[in-house]
Amino acid sequence: xxxxxxxxxxxxxxxxxxxxxxxxxxxxxxxxxxxxxxxxxxxxxxxxxxxxxxxxxxxxxxxxxxxxxxxxxxxxxxxxxxxxxxxxxxxxxxxxxxxxxxxxxxxxxxxxxxxxxxxxxxxxxxxxxxxxxxxxxxxxxxxxxxxxxxxxxxxxxxxxxxxxxxxxxxxxxxxxxxxxxxxxxxxxxxxxxxxxxxxxxxxxxxxxxxxxxxxxxxxxxxxxxxxxxxxxxxxxxxxxxxxxxxxxxxxxxxxxxxxxxxxxxxxxxxxxxxxxxx
Amino acid sequence: xxxxxxxxxxxxxxxxxxxxxxxxxxxxxxxxxxxxxxxxxxxxxxxxxxxxxxxxxxxxxxxxxxxxxxxxxxxxxxxxxxxxxxxxxxxxxxxxxxxxxxxxxxxxxxxxxxxxxxxxxxxxxxxxxxxxxxxxxxxxxxxxxxxxxxxxxxxxxxxxxxxxxxxxxxxxxxxxxxxxxxxxxxxxxxxxxxxxxxxxxxxxxxxxxxxxxxxxxxxxxxxxxxxxxxxxxxxxxxxxxxxxxxxxxxxxxxxxxxxx
Ligand code: SF4
Ligand code: SF4
Ligand code: FES
Ligand code: FES
Numbered sequence: 001x002x003x004x005x006x007x008x009x010x011x012x013x014x015x016x017x018x019x020x021x022x023x024x025x026x027x028x029x030x031x032x033x034x035x036x037x038x039x040x041x042x043x044x045x046x047x048x049x050x051x052x053x054x055x056x057x058x059x060x061x062x063x064x065x066x067x068x069x070x071x072x073x074x075x076x077x078x079x080x081x082x083x084x085x086x087x088x089x090x091x092x093x094x095x096x097x098x099x100x101x102x103x104x105x106x107x108x109x110x111x112x113x114x115x116x117x118x119x120x121x122x123x124x125x126x127x128x129x130x131x132x133x134x135x136x137x138x139x140x141x142x143x144x145x146x147x148x149x150x151x152x153x154x155x156x157x158x159x160x161x162x163x164x165x166x167x168x169x170x171x172x173x174x175x176x177x178x179x180x181x182x183x184x185x186x187x188x189x190x191x192x193x194x195x196x197x198x199x200x201x202x203x204x205x206x207x208x209x210x211x212x213x214x215x216x217x218x219x220x221x222x223x224x225x226x227x228x229x230x231x232x233x234x235x236x237x238x239x240x241x242x243x244x245x246x247x248x249x250x251x252x253x254x255x256x257x258x259x260x261x262x263x264x265x266x267x268x269x270x271x272x273x274x275x276x277x278x
Numbered sequence: 279x280x281x282x283x284x285x286x287x288x289x290x291x292x293x294x295x296x297x298x299x300x301x302x303x304x305x306x307x308x309x310x311x312x313x314x315x316x317x318x319x320x321x322x323x324x325x326x327x328x329x330x331x332x333x334x335x336x337x338x339x340x341x342x343x344x345x346x347x348x349x350x351x352x353x354x355x356x357x358x359x360x361x362x363x364x365x366x367x368x369x370x371x372x373x374x375x376x377x378x379x380x381x382x383x384x385x386x387x388x389x390x391x392x393x394x395x396x397x398x399x400x401x402x403x404x405x406x407x408x409x410x411x412x413x414x415x416x417x418x419x420x421x422x423x424x425x426x427x428x429x430x431x432x433x434x435x436x437x438x439x440x441x442x443x444x445x446x447x448x449x450x451x452x453x454x455x456x457x458x459x460x461x462x463x464x465x466x467x468x469x470x471x472x473x474x475x476x477x478x479x480x481x482x483x484x485x486x487x488x489x490x491x492x493x494x495x496x497x498x499x500x501x502x503x504x505x506x507x508x509x510x511x512x513x514x515x516x517x518x519x520x521x522x523x524x525x526x527x528x529x530x531x532x533x534x535x536x537x538x
Contacts, residue, residue: 145490
C-alpha cells in the first residue's frame with residue numbers, strides 16, 4: 001500500500017497545546033519516582049508511636065508497610081519478623097521499604113492507565129495523538145505484542161498483591177487510632193495522621209478496585225449478564241470506579257506520597273501530629 | 279488582525295477565513311491556500327464545498343449525509359482527525375489558516391479522498407456473528423436488556439475510520455499487515471461479548487489481529503465522533519480475554535480441569 005510518509009518526531013499540524021499534558025505527566029511521575037526512591041532508601045523516620053515515642057499515635061508510612069524487619073536499632077512496633085537479619089550483607093544498604101515498594105511499583109507500572117500515559121510522556125510512543133514519533137521505531141515497533149512489553153499481561157498478578165496491601169494498609173489505619181504511653185497502656189485517639197492514613201486507604205482502594213483487570217475478573221469476562229446477576233451488579237460498581245481510574249490513579253499517587261511525608265516529618269519532630277479525638 | 283483571532287460565531291456577518299487544503303494524489307502533493315466566506319453556524323465541509331463551487335471545481339472530497347452519520351467526510355483539520363461536516367467553524371481559531379488534509383493512515387486517491395478499502399478487506403476476515411442454536415422451535419432466542427446493553431455502544435460505529443487514522447500503530451508504524459486497528463477491535467468486542475455468539479475469536483485477536491500492538495494511549499477514543507469508549511470498553515476487555523486464554527497460568531489450568 002502506498003502510504004503517506006510517517007511524520008517526523010514531534011511533527012504535527014495540531015495547533016493546540018498538546019505538549020502540556022505529556023509534560024505534566026512526565027513531571028508528576030518523575031517527581032514521585034524521585035521522592036519515593038529517596039524515601040525508600042532512608043530506612044529511618046518511617047513511623048511514629050510505639051516504644052520509641054510514648055504517647056504518640058502509631059503511624060506507619062505506607063511506603064514501609066508491612067515492615068518485615070525493622071532497621072537496626074529501630075523499634076517501630078510494626079515489624080512482623082524482627083530486626084534487620086544478621087545475614088544481610090553489611091555492604092548492602094538496608095531499608096524495610098526495599099521489600100515493599102517493588103510491589104505497588106509494579107502494580108502501577110503495569111496498570112493500563114499508567115501504561116498509556118508513560119508510553120506517551122516517557123517514550124514518545126506517540127507523545128500525543130497525531131504527533132510524530134522518533135524514526136528509529138518506525139515499522140520495527142513491537143508494542144505489547146512482543147517481549148518485553150508482552151509481560152504487561154501479568155498485571156492481574158500485581159493486582160492480587162495490591163488487594164492484599166489494601167488489607168494491610170487498612171490494618172495500619174486501624175492501629176493508628178491508638179497510642180501507647182510510657183507505662184505501656186494503650187489509649188484510643190484520632191489524630192490528623194490517623195485521618196491521613198485512612199484517606200490513603202480510601203484513595204488506594206478507589207484506584208485498586210477500579211482496575212481494568214478487576215473489572216474483567218469480577219464480571220466483565222461473562223457474556224451473559226442475565227445469567228450471572230451478582231457478577232453483573234459487581235461489574236457495574238467496578239465500572240463506576242473504572243471510568244474514574246485516572247482520577248484515582250493521580251489522587252492515590254499524590255496521597256500515598258504525602259502520607260510518607262506526613263509520617264516522616266512527624267517522626268523527625270518537625271511536624272506535630274495533632275490529636276482531634278482522645 | 280486582532281478581530282480575526284476570534285472564532286466566527288455571528289450568523290449575520292460574513293468574514294473571510296484562510297484555508298490550507300492539501301491537493302495531490304499518491305505521487306505527492308502540497309497545501310494550497312484558499313479563502314472562504316464564513317458565517318456563524320458553518321462547518322468545515324461547507325467551506326470546502328464553497329471553495330469547490332467557486333474556485334476549484336476539481337477539488338476532490340467525499341461526503342454523503344452532512345449529518346455525522348455516514349462517516350464519509352473524515353479528514354484532518356488542524357492536525358486532528360475529525361468529520362468535516364461536524365466541525366463547526368466557531369470552534370476553530372481563524373487568526374491562522376485552517377489546515378484540511380486527507381487521512382494520513384491510508385493511501386491517497388486525490389486531494390481529500392483516501393482509499394480506505396483496506397478496512398473492508400480486514401472486516402471480511404473477522405469470523406461473523408455465529409449464534410447458538412435457537413432457544414425455541416420457532417427459531418427465536420430469549421435475551422434481556424442487560425445482556426445487550428454493553429455491546430450497543432459498539433454498534434453505534436459509523437465506520438468513519440477516524441480511529442484507524444489517529445492510531446499510531448497504523449499511522450506511524452504502518453502495521454496494516456499485522457494489526458486490524460481500533461475500529462475492528464470494537465467490531466470484535468461487539469461479537470465476542472454478545473451472549474448468543476458462540477464463535478471464538480481470541481486466538482485470532484492475539485496473533486493475526488495483533489491486539490498487542492495497541493499500547494492503550496486512547497487516541498482512538500478521543501477522536502471517535504460516536505463517543506465510543508473504544509479503549510476502555512472494547513480493547514482492554516479483549517486484551518484481558520486474551521490473557522485468560524493464553525498468558526494466565528491459573529485460568530489455563532482451570533480450563534483444563536473444567537474441560538475434563
Ligand atoms: S488506544 Fe490502541 S487502538 Fe487506540 S489509538 Fe491507541 S494504540 Fe491505537
Ligand atoms: S469506532 Fe468511532 S472513530 Fe472508529 S470508525 Fe467507528 S465511529 Fe469512527
Ligand atoms: S488497570 Fe490501572 S490498576 Fe489495573
Ligand atoms: S458527510 Fe456524512 S459524516 Fe460527514
